[in-house]
Amino acid sequence: MKAYLILEDGSMYEGKSVGADKNVVSEIVFNTSMTGYLEVLTDPSYAGQAVVMTYPLIGNYGVCYDDKESNRPWVDAFIVRELSEFASNFRNEDSVQNLLKSNNIPCISGIDTRDLTKRLREYGTMNGMIVCESSFDMAQITQRINEYRVKGVVKKTSTEKIYTLPGNKKRVVLMDFGAKKSIAKELQKRGCEVIVVPYDTCAADIINLRPDGIMLSNGPGDPKENTAIIKEIKKLYDTDIPIFAICLGHQLMALATGADTYKLKYGHRGGNHPVKDLETGRTYISSQNHGYAVDESTLDKNVCVPAFINVNDSTNEGLRYINKNIFTVQYHPEASPGPGDSSYLFDKFMKMMED
Template identity: 80%
Template sequence: MKAYLILEDGSVYEGENVGALREAVSEIVFNTSMTGYLEVMTDPSYAGQAVVMTYPLIGNYGICHEDMESYRPWIDGLIVRELSEVASNFRNEDSIQNFLIKNNIPCICGIDTRDLTKRLREHGTMNGFITVDSSFVVEKILQRIKEYSVKGVVKRTSTKETYILPGKGKRVVLIDFGAKRNIARQLQKRGCEVIVVPCDTKAKEILKLKPDGIMLSNGPGDPKENADIIKEIKKLYDTDIPIFAICLGHQLMALATGANTYKLRYGHRGGNHPVKDLETGRTYISSQNHGYAVDESTLDKNICVPAFVNVNDGTNEGLRYINKKIFTVQYHPEACPGPRDSSYLFDKFIKMMED
């Protein structure tokens, strides 16, 4: 069955449907990772988005449910050049086609993903419409496409109830803004007891848990949308508790301390982004997934200073807070998928709590 992707600039891509038959209006973004498509599909940071995989062959090692970064996939759609019909992997438990259909995710294959990615790079991230209905009229659906925006996704992806992951070491409260599972795994690996709380948990409730440290997770959407959450983070900033923040958490802490954020032209999504440590001069290859960044020109240098910079485009990739046990990064030190160059940041967080 044929499938179509219509972008808000009026361009149309024709391919083949290999997923659910559901129509979807979504923000269209691209990811440059060569592996890790299951982790991408189940990363809550992609809520409200359909993902173009730039690597031309997807699905060739199947599905291993242990690798999922959430209990379910969050993407609105998947767009690929070729979807493998054969999975070669001793850990394989299901085909990607079955996984997509069971989870009601539309997927288009057979389109020129190179051309589509170039269009998104040149014109910026756009909304799009995925359908199998060949009778569509572009002019009639463009308004619907253009009006779409990613809203309310932090609350949608966050845990609804507090739960505890046992450990005999330091107690860390992980505020779930749409957290990837591997953040908690990295903390547990280092012996931590991890208390995962919903995104709208009040600061006073977090302090009642007597944490040794607080973790602000990754998550989807525009950070400025979370005004009430930002107020609670400001209260946590005013304590002496060590805080480590990743991705959306990094942006929320910046907003809580008076800085500003802005939307990137097409974002950073993939496992090959170089970031430079401004203190040591060392460069790390990082895993990234974000469409917004902190505006360095709005930082109060008495509160925080840049700690990492993106080597490709010079955007901010991390902050160090003055006279506070707080550091934040825009990229993903927990990886999955991606390189593990930056996992040492979890060790830095542990040492900060011990000190």
């Protein structure tokens, strides 16, 4: 069955529907990872977005459900050059096609993803619509595309109730703004008891859990939308509890302490982004998934200073807070998918809690 991707600038790509046969409007973004498509599909940070995979062949090693980053896929739609009909891997349990169809997610294949990615890089991230119909009203589609906004996605992806993952060392409260499972796994691997709490848990309730440390998770959407969360994070900043924040959590902590954020032209999404540690001069290859960044020009140098920068475009990749047991990074030290260069940051967090 034919399918079409129509962008807000009027450009159109024709392909084949290989997922759920339904129309969907979304924000179109691209990911440069060569592997890890299941982790991408199930990463809550993609809620409200349709993902273009730049690697031309997707699905060739199938689906292994142990690799999921959450209980379900969160992407609005999936866009690929070619989706393999056959999977060859000893861990394979299912096909990408079945995963998408069973979760009612459309997928379009057979389009020129190279041209699409170049368009998004040149003109910036834009809204688009996947249409799985042979005839359609272009004026109506254009209106729907222009009206679309990514909103309310933190609430949508967060846990609805508190739950605890066992451990016998330090107690960490993980604020779930759309957390990847790998974050909790890295903490458990180091012996932590992890108490996962909903996005809107107040600071007083978190403090009453008597944590040794607090983790602010990744998540989707515009950080400035989360005004109530930002106020509670400021209260946590005012305590002496060690805090480690990743991605959206990094942005929320910056906003809570007076800094500003802005939307990137086309974001950083993939497993090959170089970041430089400003203290040691060492460069790490990182996994990233974000469309917003902290504006370094708005930082209060008495509160925090840049700790990492992106080697490609010099955007901020992390902050060190002055006279506080707090550090934050824009990238993903838990990776999945991506390189494990930065997993040492979890060890740094453990040492902060021990000290």
